[in-house]
Amino acid sequence: MVPVADGVVEIIAGKARSKTGPIKLSDKLESLGLESLDVLELAFAIEERFNIEIPFNANNPFEFTTVGELVKAVEGLIAQKTAPA
Amino acid sequence: MNRVVITGLGAVSPIGQTAASYWNALAGGRSGFGPPTIFPTDRLVTKVVAEVRDFVPGDHFDVRQIGFLDRVSQFGVVAAREAIAQSGLSFKEGLGERTAAIIGSGIGGQTTQDDNFRRFYGEGATRVHPLIIPRTMPSAPASQISMFFGIKGPTYAISTACASATHSIGQAFHLVRTGTVTCALAGGCEAQLTQGTMKAWEAMRILAPDTCRPFSADRKGMVLGEGAAILVLEALPHAAARGADILGEIVGFGMSADAGDLTAPDPEGMVRAMNAALADAALAPDAIDYVNAHGTGTTANDATETTALHKTFGDHARRLAVSSTKSMVGHALGAAGALEAVAVIMAIRAGVIPPTMNYLGPDPACDLDYVPNEARRRPIGAALSNSFAFGGLNAVIAMRRFTA
Numbered sequence: 001m002v003p004v005a006d007g008v009v010e011i012i013a014g015k016a017r018s019k020t021g022p023i024k025l026s027d028k029l030e031s032l033g034l035e036s037l038d039v040l041e042l043a044f045a046i047e048e049r050f051n052i053e054i055p056f057n058a059n060n061p062f063e064f065t066t067v068g069e070l071v072k073a074v075e076g077l078i079a080q081k082t083a084p085a
Numbered sequence: 086m087n088r089v090v091i092t093g094l095g096a097v098s099p100i101g102q103t104a105a106s107y108w109n110a111l112a113g114g115r116s117g118f119g120p121p122t123i124f125p126t127d128r129l130v131t132k133v134v135a136e137v138r139d140f141v142p143g144d145h146f147d148v149r150q151i152g153f154l155d156r157v158s159q160f161g162v163v164a165a166r167e168a169i170a171q172s173g174l175s176f177k178e179g180l181g182e183r184t185a186a187i188i189g190s191g192i193g194g195q196t197t198q199d200d201n202f203r204r205f206y207g208e209g210a211t212r213v214h215p216l217i218i219p220r221t222m223p224s225a226p227a228s229q230i231s232m233f234f235g236i237k238g239p240t241y242a243i244s245t246a247c248a249s250a251t252h253s254i255g256q257a258f259h260l261v262r263t264g265t266v267t268c269a270l271a272g273g274c275e276a277q278l279t280q281g282t283m284k285a286w287e288a289m290r291i292l293a294p295d296t297c298r299p300f301s302a303d304r305k306g307m308v309l310g311e312g313a314a315i316l317v318l319e320a321l322p323h324a325a326a327r328g329a330d331i332l333g334e335i336v337g338f339g340m341s342a343d344a345g346d347l348t349a350p351d352p353e354g355m356v357r358a359m360n361a362a363l364a365d366a367a368l369a370p371d372a373i374d375y376v377n378a379h380g381t382g383t384t385a386n387d388a389t390e391t392t393a394l395h396k397t398f399g400d401h402a403r404r405l406a407v408s409s410t411k412s413m414v415g416h417a418l419g420a421a422g423a424l425e426a427v428a429v430i431m432a433i434r435a436g437v438i439p440p441t442m443n444y445l446g447p448d449p450a451c452d453l454d455y456v457p458n459e460a461r462r463r464p465i466g467a468a469l470s471n472s473f474a475f476g477g478l479n480a481v482i483a484m485r486r487f488t489a
Contacts (some may be wrong), residue, residue, distance in 0.1 A: 018147075040215035041152060047212055 004050070004078065005071045011045045012067060025068035054075040089261045089336075090487055092097040092329045093172030093317030094427050095164035095272075098414050099135040099310055103167060107414075107424070108431040111439040112460045116413045118296055118308055123196075124280045131292045134278055135310030135415025153216060154229060155194030160313035160420070161226035161274035162233050169234055172317040173329060174268060181235040185266045186227055187257040188242055188315070189249030191419030191474075192282075193223035198376035199279040226274045230315075238266045244419065247379070249273050251422030251472035253479035254316060255338030258482065261318050268323065272423035274313030283309065286481025289348070291383050297416075298443035299380035299409035300387045300451040307381045310415025314423035316430070325489075333430040334487045336467070337366025343477025350386050352472055355393035358479035363397075366483040368467055371401045374484075375438055377425045381416055388450035390471065393417060395453075404461060408456040412442040422472040426482060433465045433486045 009023050016023065034042065039080030043054050054077065073074045094104040099117030101107035110117070115134045126132045142151050145163050154162065165186075169176075176184055195335055197220040203261075204210040219225060224242035231240045243253045250273025257271030286292050286309060293306035324331055339361025343354035363370060375477060378390055395402045410428045418425055425474065437460050444457035467485040474480075 014151075037153070037216065037219075044212065044215045053212070 004075050007049050008046060008071045008074055009067065011049065012041060015042050023067060025066065025071060027067045028065055029067065029070065030065070046074060050074060052076055052081055086320035087255040087262050088334060089258050089318050090321050090324050090331045091316050091333045091335065091430055092312070092319045092324050092331060093168035093170070093174070094332065094430060095167030095171070096171070096312070096314040096424060096427050097137055097140070097160045097164050098312040099137050100329055100413055102140065104427055104431070107427065111410055111413055111428055112435065112437050114413070114440050114442050114458065115168050116296065117443050118286060118415065121278060123278060126280070129280060129283050129287065130160060131283060131287055131294060132365055133293070133295060133308055135308050136278060137312050153220065155197045155220040155225060155361065156276035157190060157194055157274050158220070158226045158229040160276055161188055161315065162229050164272065164274065164313040164315040165230045165234060165270055168270065168317045172319070174317065176235040180268065180313045181237040183238055183267040184236050185239040185257055185260050185269040186230050186236040187253040187269060187271045189244065189253035189419045190223045190226055190242055190456065191244060191246045191249045191275055192277040194221035194225055195277040195282060196279055197221050199281050228355070230270060230472065236270060237457070241367070242249055245478040245480070246474035246476055246489055247416065247418050247421055248472035248474035249419035250314070251426070252340065253422065253483055254335070254426055255340065255480055255482050257318050258338050259333045261320050267320050269318040271318055272313065272315035272383070275419040275420040276311045276422070277418065278309060278311050293382060296443045297382040297412050298430065298445060299412050299441050300391070300448065300455045301444040302446045302448045304382050304384065304387065304448070306383050307411070308415040311419040312414065312417045312420050312424060314420060314427045316423065316426060330488045331431050334485045335482060336485045337362040337368065337483035338365070339365055339481045340486045341479045343479070345477055348475050350374050350389040351477060352389050352393040352396060354477055354479050355390060355471070355473055356396045358481045359393065359397040359471070362469060362481040362483045363475045370398045372467050373398070373469055374406060374463065374465045375429070375432065376405055376407045376408045377429050377470045378407050379471045379473045380411055380441065382409070382411060386473070390473070391451045391453055401435040402453060405453065406438045406456050406461065407437055407453050408441045410439050422470065422480065424483070425470045427434045429468045429470050433468060433484065436462055438463050438465070
């Protein structure tokens with residue numbers, strides 16, 4: 001599932017404020033300088049890219065702490081969508 | 086009570102994206118009308134607008150900032166930045182807490198709303214951009230200006246349709262005059278040009294098919310515009326103490342409501358607003374040299390405003406220079422009064438009255454001196470700027486050449 005990781009990393013790279021080098025799967029999301037509205041835009045961009053719905057509410061923020069965990073969650077949502085009913 | 090002076094001007098208009106270029110175009114009689122480039126006209130009858138063409142957000146903001154800013158806020162922040170730069174003020178060190186930002190908008194973030202609702206209703210999109218709400222709210226420009234420049238005092242939007250900016254400047258004038266704040270950013274911004282809003286205006290049957298010719302025979306209505314203008318207002322003692330270049334003085338503000346028809350203008354409401362501004366300024370009617378008219382170019386407004394000018398000024402009405410700069414920039418609704426206030430201050434400074442362009446000849450119902458088709462040199466001691474909105478909401482500010 002490398003394309004998913006690449007896509008998510010590319011989207012995060014466009015939003016990250018405090019990262020200069022390449023983004024790694026082990027990077028913590030909070031270390032990338034993503035502010036509250038950035039997370040909303042991040043979720044929107046990921047939903048648009050992969051045509052999925054990320055079930056999160058700003059009152060219960062992302063439970064993933066690293067880029068890798070977010071990638072795994074996106075992969076899970078894509079799998080759910082494509083699984084036979 | 087403080088005297089209230091103006092120490093900075095900023096403008097984004099269809100005929101110039103700085104206050105200086107805007108003024109030069111006004112004095113040169115250049116109209117900014119043409120087909121829109123920012124939306125299609127295939128389903129419209131009217132194909133002429135006054136658009137701020139070639140406005141490039143990337144020239145003013147980085148990519149991240151643009152995501153938070155509807156076009157209306159972009160216009161407002163750009164105009165505010167110019168006005169603040171001219172004033173030489175910095176809002177650090179406590180002045181920000183003693184500064185207000187009163188920013189009018191009649192509509193708010195219309196292009197954001199249009200784009201997203203079209204996708205959602207029309208194209209069946211399953212999701213929409215997460216920042217539509219904070220981009221669209223009519224107070225977004227006020228908030229953005231506050232955040233960009235560190236304005237921490239009274240900050241809010243006023244929405245009174247076509248009088249929004251004049252009400253905003255008047256309100257800010259009162260806040261500075263009473264000492265509630267030391268400085269204020271005041272003005273208005275609008276960016277409502279979309280195919281949907283054009284259709285709605287068409288349905289009212291007051292849009293001109295060709296051009297805007299206020300007070301003229303054979304006028305056919307208004308041309309919709311957009312833009313922003315922001316003024317820096319400052320208590321005179323503060324401006325004088327720092328040796329600021331004082332551009333002009335605001336001396337009076339008058340308001341009224343017609344409590345009558347939703348859209349038809351009422352001369353009595355206009356008269357009461359003009360009289361209130363004159364009284365607030367302690368100016369006799371014959372002290373006024375120039376009136377920047379509301380002058381939309383509709384049959385009803387221009388005839389009614391002419392009647393109101395006769396009633397307010399009596400015999401002096403015939404000695405007034407009256408012009409409508411909407412003949413060049415169209416009707417920018419919630420930004421109109423601020424663009425016009427900037428025009429008045431520039432006119433006072435230059436001793437030049439901007440013309441009413443596209444004027445073909447007199448209409449019996451409009452029998453004043455409208456400075457037709459060519460700017461005129463004439464010293465201006467004091468002037469009024471009129472804004473008369475749908476819903477019968479009227480606002481007039483009085484300005485004067487500054488003399489210590």
